[in-house]
Amino acid sequence: MGAEVTVLSQTLGKKDDGLAFGATHYHATSDPATFEALRNSFDLIVNTVSAPIDMAAHLGLLRLGGTLVSVGAPPEPLPVQVFSLFNNRRSFAGSSIGSIAETQEMLDFCAEHGIAPEVELIGADDVNEAxxxxxxxxxxxxxxxxxxxLR
Incomplete structure (x- = not known):
């Protein structure tokens, strides 16, 4: 849709999927060289994981005026070093699920653009195995x- 998308994931295990879904680049965060190579590269990072991440390292990937938005909620607090925000006027924000109206707007947008999720459909009897x-x-x-x- 016009954006240059980079996937940052712990490993390269889903690289083929990420590129097939439209990402231009894919990098493993388990490789320390990733953070050096991508330093000051991104306008926006959307963090979707509900696990702790190295906030200073990820904030260092943002360019001037960049923002890291967390939509995942790890069980422990994420420590943020304030000076990592001062450099390049970086921002850290969060967002939770939207209202019913916002959810409908997102679903309408997805329908208009042919965007559908990848899911594994299971029967109710398979919940324990899942x-x-x-x-x-x-x-x-x-x-x-x-x-x-369920019927």
Missing amino acids: YERVLKSDVRYRFVIDVDS
Whole structure:
């Protein structure tokens, strides 16, 4: 849709998927060279993980006036070194789920542009197995329970 998108992920395990979904670049954050190579590169980083990240390292990836927005909520506080914000006038923001009207607007936008999620559809009887797979990190995307299986 006109943006140059870079995926930052812990490993290169989903690189093919990220590029197939439209990303131009894909980098592993487990490689320290990534942070040096991409320093001051991004206008916006959307952090979707609900796990702790190295905030100083990620904020260092932002260019002048860049913003890191967290939409994932890790169980522990994320420590932010204030001086990492001062450099290049960086910002750190958060966002939670929107209102019903905002959700509808997002769904309408997705429908207009042919954007659909990648999910694994499961029956209600498979919920326990799905939960075990979540615990083993054996989930590629999201599980969605087929409503018809509840009848």
